[in-house]
Amino acid sequence: MSQSTLTIKDLHVSIDGKEILKGVNLEIKGGEFHAIMGPNGTGKSTLSSAIMGHPKYEVTQGSITLDGEDVLEMEVDERARAGLFLAMQYPSEITGVTNAEFLRSAVNARREEGDEISLMKFIRQMDKNMDLLEMDQDMAQRYLNEGFSGGEKKRNEILQLMTIEPKIAILDEIDSGLDIDALKVVSKGINKMRGEDFGCLMITHYQRLLNYITPDHVHVMMQGKIVKSGGAELAERLEAEGYDWIKQELGIEDETVQ
Amino acid sequence: MTETKWSVDESAIRDFSAANNEPEWLLNARLDAFNKAEDLPLPKPDKTKIDKWNFTEFGTHNVQSTPFESLAALPEEAKAVVGEESSVQNVYVQRNGTPSILNISSELKEAGVIFTDFATAAKEHGELLQKYFMTQAVKADEHKLTALHTALVNGGVFLYVPKNVEIKEPVQAVFIHDDKDAALFNHVIVVAEANSSVTYVENYISTVETEQGVANIITEVIAGDNAQVSYGAVDTLAENVTTYVNRRGITAPNARIEWSLGVMNDGNTVSENVTNLIGDGSFADTKMVVVGRGKQSMNFTTKVVHFGKHTEGYILKHGVMKDEAKSIFNGIGKIEHGASKSNAEQESRVLMLSEKARGDANPILLIDEDDVTAGHAASVGRVDPLQLYYLMSRGITQQEAERLVIHGFLAPVVNKLPIENVKQQLTGVIERKVRQ
Numbered sequence: 001m002s003q004s005t006l007t008i009k010d011l012h013v014s015i016d017g018k019e020i021l022k023g024v025n026l027e028i029k030g031g032e033f034h035a036i037m038g039p040n041g042t043g044k045s046t047l048s049s050a051i052m053g054h055p056k057y058e059v060t061q062g063s064i065t066l067d068g069e070d071v072l073e074m075e076v077d078e079r080a081r082a083g084l085f086l087a088m089q090y091p092s093e094i095t096g097v098t099n100a101e102f103l104r105s106a107v108n109a110r111r112e113e114g115d116e117i118s119l120m121k122f123i124r125q126m127d128k129n130m131d132l133l134e135m136d137q138d139m140a141q142r143y144l145n146e147g148f149s150g151g152e153k154k155r156n157e158i159l160q161l162m163t164i165e166p167k168i169a170i171l172d173e174i175d176s177g178l179d180i181d182a183l184k185v186v187s188k189g190i191n192k193m194r195g196e197d198f199g200c201l202m203i204t205h206y207q208r209l210l211n212y213i214t215p216d217h218v219h220v221m222m223q224g225k226i227v228k229s230g231g232a233e234l235a236e237r238l239e240a241e242g243y244d245w246i247k248q249e250l251g252i253e254d255e256t257v258q
Numbered sequence: 259m260t261e262t263k264w265s266v267d268e269s270a271i272r273d274f275s276a277a278n279n280e281p282e283w284l285l286n287a288r289l290d291a292f293n294k295a296e297d298l299p300l301p302k303p304d305k306t307k308i309d310k311w312n313f314t315e316f317g318t319h320n321v322q323s324t325p326f327e328s329l330a331a332l333p334e335e336a337k338a339v340v341g342e343e344s345s346v347q348n349v350y351v352q353r354n355g356t357p358s359i360l361n362i363s364s365e366l367k368e369a370g371v372i373f374t375d376f377a378t379a380a381k382e383h384g385e386l387l388q389k390y391f392m393t394q395a396v397k398a399d400e401h402k403l404t405a406l407h408t409a410l411v412n413g414g415v416f417l418y419v420p421k422n423v424e425i426k427e428p429v430q431a432v433f434i435h436d437d438k439d440a441a442l443f444n445h446v447i448v449v450a451e452a453n454s455s456v457t458y459v460e461n462y463i464s465t466v467e468t469e470q471g472v473a474n475i476i477t478e479v480i481a482g483d484n485a486q487v488s489y490g491a492v493d494t495l496a497e498n499v500t501t502y503v504n505r506r507g508i509t510a511p512n513a514r515i516e517w518s519l520g521v522m523n524d525g526n527t528v529s530e531n532v533t534n535l536i537g538d539g540s541f542a543d544t545k546m547v548v549v550g551r552g553k554q555s556m557n558f559t560t561k562v563v564h565f566g567k568h569t570e571g572y573i574l575k576h577g578v579m580k581d582e583a584k585s586i587f588n589g590i591g592k593i594e595h596g597a598s599k600s601n602a603e604q605e606s607r608v609l610m611l612s613e614k615a616r617g618d619a620n621p622i623l624l625i626d627e628d629d630v631t632a633g634h635a636a637s638v639g640r641v642d643p644l645q646l647y648y649l650m651s652r653g654i655t656q657q658e659a660e661r662l663v664i665h666g667f668l669a670p671v672v673n674k675l676p677i678e679n680v681k682q683q684l685t686g687v688i689e690r691k692v693r694q
Binding site: 052053054055075076077079080081085086088091092094095096097101102105106109110143144160164 | 642643644645647648649650651652653654655656658659662663665666667668669670
């Protein structure tokens with residue numbers, strides 16, 4: 001595997017006819033950790049859903065490419081197999097399908113028929129990752145996300161991330177609803193992924209997560225656009241001073257999407 | 259109303275009966291039922307109109323097929339359900355109407371167990387058959403289809419377990435439909451005398467496509483005092499076969515009947531499964547899974563009627579409808595006056611995978627006694643697009659994602675099936691039916 005590049009150019013996205021993203025430009029390379037911050041209602045989660053291909057979001061303008069390939073032409077599953085991953089803010093619950101069965105399907109979806117991962121190898125790998133994420137072993141046999149607590153769901157998203165090993169991952173508010181211990185564990189899992197082959201986009205409105213996962217680039221989103229970018233120090237200033245100084249600097253009165 | 263067209267007449271019935279050396283009572287039962295069939299109405303399954311369905315026109319009810327020489331000579335679909343090992347002790351295989359293979363262990367024979375095809379049962383165990391055939395669980399004159407069945411029965415199996423005999427291994431019957439002209443009027447009787455226990459598993463398998471096929475199937479289970487019958491069935495009849503299948507049981511005191519039913523036919527199907535809990539302290543449990551696809555229409559009535567005190571009845575059905583398939587799930591728990599301390603529970607769930615699929619679940623509780631408990635749950639819904647999105651976002655194809663969702667929807671029933679063989683078979687059948 002080599003370094004990948006996810007390129008987003010002038011992205012406009014609508015939901016139910018209302019435009020939420022109004023021209024987003026962003027480039028994420030393997031080895032880089034990006035954070036997108038911003039208050040609620042500014043379009044952060046819309047960006048992550050649009051990249052993954054959520055059925056309700058419509059891209060009206062612009063482009064998304066992964067290593068030059070047109071992501072917008074791909075079905076959701078093709079995007080995933082091309083190397084994209086989205087840790088969702090609200091993962092679905094699926095009755096009757098065990099976590100292990102689901103994970104194995106996801107792994108095998110990337111392998112040729114006849115070359116499926118051996119059960120033993122899969123279980124060893126899963127056990128190792130679950131240990132690192134301090135998950136109970138019985139969670140492998142529980143139905144996918146069904147009855148999971150908020151924290152368990154987030155850990156489970158990271159378990160999938162570690163199992164699938166995508167090229168570029170988007171983590172949509174992976175820190176929300178986590179207590180400090182759980183946040184440390186989840187961060188440990190994400191940091192384990194660091195490497196030249198892995199790029200990451202974290203979406204959050206708290207600086208807290210970034211105490212554990214240091215970003216290389218920080219972007220602020222307002223009114224459906226990235227309005228400011230910087231390094232890790234930008235996140236620290238936001239933590240200390242809030243968003244008002246940016247709004248003043250840019251002459252923005254209401255940061256939400258209109 | 260259009261006049262019913264019949265594919266047989268009285269002389270054909272006489273010829274058939276004579277050719278099989280049937281006892282006179284059976285011929286008389288046939289002729290009597292045939293005379294009534296014309297005037298009797300069709301059954302009226304709630305919310306499905308069946309008056310245009312073809313139950314009466316078919317190639318012939320008298321097909322002579324060449325018997326299979328051995329289990330190894332069976333078609334693949336049948337091999338898959340019986341297994342080829344010589345360990346298959348107690349199995350009956352029927353090809354269209356023709357008895358083909360019958361294995362029964364010497365152990366069971368010595369214990370007095372009777373396991374034989376319907377025609378042999380009529381010849382060799384006539385008195386016993388007469389006692390149970392269309393007399394206790396089902397009656398010939400209930401409606402046109404029960405009458406027609408009685409008149410034309412051309413296959414099936416008779417299983418008789420004497421008192422105190424406990425059969426450990428499942429007894430199996432495989433009914434293979436591989437002649438496009440053959441109509442199936444199959445009759446199965448399972449009698450479990452006092453304190454006996456038995457597990458019976460049957461398969462209906464079509465390996466041929468037909469233009470107009472008819473299957474009219476009746477099962478009667480008679481469970482004696484404290485007897486236990488576990489009855490499994492996996493039906494996979496072909497697209498143009500119109501099926502009426504009635505599986506009914508009655509219980510003596512403290513008897514238990516468990517049904518594990520997988521109705522996976524590809525054609526229009528009326529399925530009726532009734533347990534009459536006559537004896538005090540008796541018990542019925544029905545678990546059923548269904549997958550509908552193509553344009554088929556199906557109606558499932560599952561009913562437990564409580565007559566005895568302290569009786570318990572449980573119904574659990576899950577169905578998945580694909581394409582343009584339609585299905586009605588009627589669940590009825592009926593507690594008669596005097597059946598105090600009884601409990602009737604039921605759950606029906608239908609999942610629709612496409613815009614054009616239709617499903618309906620009607621839970622009904624009819625209670626004529628105060629001192630009872632009862633409950634029901636029902637749901638009908640479409641597959642959640644966000645579930646598919648979530649699965650696909652991990653690289654799983656849409657087809658595989660749907661397969662997982664269907665499998666997951668049926669798993670809570672399949673995993674609880676008491677018969678391991680049926681559980682395994684169904685997992686395979688569901689896979690096949692879902693994939694195509």
